[in-house]
Amino acid sequence: MIRQVESGGEIVLITRHGKPVARLTPPSIRAATDPNPWAAFRGSGVLHAEPEESMLEAQAFDALR
Numbered sequence: 001m002i003r004q005v006e007s008g009g010e011i012v013l014i015t016r017h018g019k020p021v022a023r024l025t026p027p028s029i030r031a032a033t034d035p036n037p038w039a040a041f042r043g044s045g046v047l048h049a050e051p052e053e054s055m056l057e058a059q060a061f062d063a064l065r
Contacts, residue, residue, distance in 0.1 A: 001012050005024050014022040034040075049055050 001014075001024060004010065005012055005026050009026045011026075012024040013020050014024060
């Protein structure tokens with residue numbers, strides 16, 4: 001099955017007792033060429049506090065004890 005998807009690029013539906021349980025698909029072009037897909041998110045986050053500062057109030061920590 002893997003060779004079938006690899007060579008022809010077609011999707012193979014895997015079933016158990018006639019019910020679909022998985023789908024084998026070829027990787028997207030980007031996934032195949034990008035060794036680090038998370039790099040696209042680099043620099044897109046927003047820091048709402050200083051690194052040494054807590055986003056939670058002291059009471060919230062006390063409640064977890």
